[in-house]
Amino acid sequence: MDMASIAxxxxxxxVARGRAEQREExxxxxxxxxxxxxxLVFWFGPIVASFVxxxxxxNLLNPPHWIGGENYHTLRHDYxxxxxxxxxxxYTVMAVPLYIVAGxxxxxxxxxxxxxMNLFRTILFVPSVLSGVAVAILWMSLLNPDVGAVNxxxxxxGWANPPRxxxxxxxxxxSLVLIGLWGVGGSAIIYLxxxxxxxxxxxxxxxxxxxxxxxxxxxxxxxxLTPTLLFVLLTSLIGxxxxxxTAFVLGGQQGGTGGSLRFYLINLWQEGFTQGQxxxxxxxxxxxxxxAAVIILAIFRTSGRWVYYEDGVDxx
Amino acid sequence: xxxxxxxxxxxxxxxxxxxFFVAHPRFRKRIGQLTAYALLxxxxxxxxxxxxxxxxxxxxxxxxxxFTVPTxxxxxxxxxxxxxxxxxxxxxxxxxxYTINSCIVVAGNILGTVISCSLVxxxxxxxxxxxxxxxxxLSPLSVMTPDMGLLAVxxxxxxxxxxxxxxxxxxxxxxxxxxxxxxxxxxxxxxxYQDSIVFIILAVxxxxxxxxxxxxxxxxxx
Numbered sequence: 204m205d206m207a208s209i210a211x212x213x214x215x216x217x218v219a220r221g222r223a224e225q226r227e228e229x230x231x232x233x234x235x236x237x238x239x240x241x242x243l244v245f246w247f248g249p250i251v252a253s254f255v256x257x258x259x260x261x262n263l264l265n266p267p268h269w270i271g272g273e274n275y276h277t278l279r280h281d282y283x284x285x286x287x288x289x290x291x292x293x294y295t296v297m298a299v300p301l302y303i304v305a306g307x308x309x310x311x312x313x314x315x316x317x318x319x320m321n322l323f324r325t326i327l328f329v330p331s332v333l334s335g336v337a338v339a340i341l342w343m344s345l346l347n348p349d350v351g352a353v354n355x356x357x358x359x360x361g362w363a364n365p366p367r368x369x370x371x372x373x374x375x376x377x378s379l380v381l382i383g384l385w386g387v388g389g390s391a392i393i394y395l396x397x398x399x400x401x402x403x404x405x406x407x408x409x410x411x412x413x414x415x416x417x418x419x420x421x422x423x424x425x426x427x428l429t430p431t432l433l434f435v436l437l438t439s440l441i442g443x444x445x446x447x448x449t450a451f452v453l454g455g456q457q458g459g460t461g462g463s464l465r466f467y468l469i470n471l472w473q474e475g476f477t478q479g480q481x482x483x484x485x486x487x488x489x490x491x492x493x494x495a496a497v498i499i500l501a502i503f504r505t506s507g508r509w510v511y512y513e514d515g516v517d518x519x
Numbered sequence: 520x521x522x523x524x525x526x527x528x529x530x531x532x533x534x535x536x537x538x539f540f541v542a543h544p545r546f547r548k549r550i551g552q553l554t555a556y557a558l559l560x561x562x563x564x565x566x567x568x569x570x571x572x573x574x575x576x577x578x579x580x581x582x583x584x585x586f587t588v589p590t591x592x593x594x595x596x597x598x599x600x601x602x603x604x605x606x607x608x609x610x611x612x613x614x615x616x617y618t619i620n621s622c623i624v625v626a627g628n629i630l631g632t633v634i635s636c637s638l639v640x641x642x643x644x645x646x647x648x649x650x651x652x653x654x655x656x657l658s659p660l661s662v663m664t665p666d667m668g669l670l671a672v673x674x675x676x677x678x679x680x681x682x683x684x685x686x687x688x689x690x691x692x693x694x695x696x697x698x699x700x701x702x703x704x705x706x707x708x709x710x711x712y713q714d715s716i717v718f719i720i721l722a723v724x725x726x727x728x729x730x731x732x733x734x735x736x737x738x739x740x741x
Contacts, residue, residue: 246520293544312555312558312559313559315552315555317552317555317556322559323559323562323563326563326566326567327563327566329566329567330566330569341573342569342571344572344576345569345572352568352572385566385569387564388566476591477715
């Protein structure tokens with residue numbers, strides 16, 4: 204009897220394998236098949252198809268013709284494309300750091316042991332249970348530049364001509380950031396879970412060493428929360444570059460005033476489904492996928508330097 | 520306690536320092552709590568005002584404009600609860616159909632999730648449940664300590680190895696065989712070495728049949 208057969212008693216040569224084991228394997232694949240078929244047909248198939256279509260001029264009506272890399276060449280002179288990249292980056296740079304800092308601060312507040320904290324936690328989570336379309340319509344009314352409640356409030360405070368919010372090319376993106384900030388309680392709940400998982404003995408130990416509240420935060424809370432920060436950073440980054448539903452309701456398919464809300468996916472949707480240029484839209488989609496993958500990989504590569512895992516795992 | 524001698528500079532300085540450290544943190548904590556409450560109330564208002572506006576706007580009549588300057592938080596005429604009924608029968612849109620569609624999607628989603636998750640969880644729960652049952656069966660027999668059952672766990676592991684990993688019938692057979700062997704060995708050979716018998720069987724079994732005692736036979740019979 205060799206060592207391998209002791210360590211892995213199930214794994215033997217194909218000849219010696221029993222019929223029962225083969226049948227069990229067949230059964231396993233049979234049970235997996237609905238999921239596997241769904242994955243191949245409805246997920247993997249369209250992905251491959253869109254890659255092939257990105258090299259064609261398909262417009263739904265005529266059969267696709269192979270045009271090589273022309274779609275990718277057109278991109279460089281397409282104003283809508285460069286504007287959509289600019290708008291999306293502007294939103295991402297404004298929203299992601301703000302949401303991370305605000306959510307983190309809010310979770311620190313909600314983590315205090317005080318009377319009535321459950322009520323505040325519930326209230327701050329309310330926006331997260333509303334659907335994106337309902338939130339967009341609600342804020343469209345509130346941010347109405349002439350009769351909306353927000354500008355009424357600002358005027359009452361003495362601001363003579365408050366911003367025109369979604370109607371103004373300058374303020375359209377900040378309006379979306381503000382609407383997203385309203386729902387920051389959702390990420391605060393994730394931080395809160397991370398905060399409550401920090402073992403109490405670490406705080407005891409650092410208190411015995413004479414640390415103040417800032418040092419407790421800097422040397423225990425922050426390092427122990429870096430995995431949560433990485434998670435929220437990645438999900439909010441992906442959410443920011445993929446913004447669609449709120450922007451679509453607020454800005455329409457033209458992307459707001461002067462294209463100030465022409466986010467990347469709005470532009471993609473318009474090229475594909477109102478202009479009917481599905482080949483070109485596929486090329487846009489692939490540029491997007493590659494760019495997102497590069498950004499996410501870059502974050503993962505640097506995460507080893509600032510994310511701390513207590514159990515010694517240095518990569519997710 | 521002796522009367523405080525304020526002329527002693529050493530003492531009075533110590534007194535002041537102690538007063539500072541005793542009273543100050545408590546005072547600071549109170550201030551901190553008040554600040555936290557103020558912040559939380561302000562944030563809650565920021566969250567709730569749009570929701571409140573949404574609710575009162577839903578109760579306004581059509582003729583009264585939803586938008587007024589300054590913003591009207593409450594309908595001036597009586598509250599129009601019938602707006603909610605009109606959603607379903609007064610808009611000309613098949614709103615009931617939309618609602619049913621959403622319900623179908625949600626119900627299908629939940630059903631699929633619950634079924635698949637419970638199947639997966641069952642595999643984990645079976646293992647955990649068996650371990651729990653074993654613990655419950657063991658506890659009347661031994662002293663309740665945090666590390667109770669260590670020997671039982673070692674023996675159980677030996678039983679599983681002899682019976683075959685992942686082979687529940689084989690493990691049951693091996694458990695009976697080894698349990699009886701241990702009791703008989705304790706009676707006929709030596710009660711002192713009773714605990715070693717299981718491990719001797721394990722060593723022998725590993726030498727002659729490392730795939731588990733009853734594995735081959737079961738495979739042919741299934």
